[in-house]
Amino acid sequence: MSEPIAVRATPELHFRYAAGRYGSLFLRGLGEGRILASRCARCPRTLVPPRVACTHCFGKMEEIVEVPPRGTLLAFTLVAFPFLDPFTGVQRPIPYCYGMVQFEGTDNTFQYFLSEKDPSKLRVGQRVEAVFNEVRKGELGDLLHFRALE
Ligand SMILES: [Zn+2]
Numbered sequence: 001m002s003e004p005i006a007v008r009a010t011p012e013l014h015f016r017y018a019a020g021r022y023g024s025l026f027l028r029g030l031g032e033g034r035i036l037a038s039r040c041a042r043c044p045r046t047l048v049p050p051r052v053a054c055t056h057c058f059g060k061m062e063e064i065v066e067v068p069p070r071g072t073l074l075a076f077t078l079v080a081f082p083f084l085d086p087f088t089g090v091q092r093p094i095p096y097c098y099g100m101v102q103f104e105g106t107d108n109t110f111q112y113f114l115s116e117k118d119p120s121k122l123r124v125g126q127r128v129e130a131v132f133n134e135v136r137k138g139e140l141g142d143l144l145h146f147r148a149l150e
Helices: 020-031
Strands: 035-039 063-067 070-079 096-103 110-114 127-132 143-148
Parallel strands (some): 110 143
Antiparallel strands (some): 070 096, 070 127, 096 110
16 A cells, blocks of 8 residues: 655635625624623523524513623633644644633623633633723724633
8 A cells, every 4th residue: 555645735715605694693792891792582491602592482572782702611622733823724732721601691602712821720610700801993802702700
């Protein structure tokens, strides 16, 4: 059996796609330094980012509400392998921590970067706060990371 032939290539892929009505609301909110959620008309569920349909009862979620930029860290991990940051297209410096945060007044988790790089300084149940970029453009990258409040 001969060795497989490898071909090196560095593709340049540029994509643009519509964020959708609720996705656009969420991104505009980030551009204003606000976290927006949708509230279900049928059950008490509130979700971030806003969704058209409730993930619990499939009811319409037509009410858009602002939630505090604070929450609770429910899970986290240390990322130590290099890969391209989907926001910038360049390799993100490693290591860094990534977590699942439940914003106050919401019923789901939001996965995002944490400012802490040492997982021994994090714990499940820790209070965290969203940190926004000073210059915002109405895109996901406007949310810099979550930092621990305790
Ligand atoms: Zn519902």
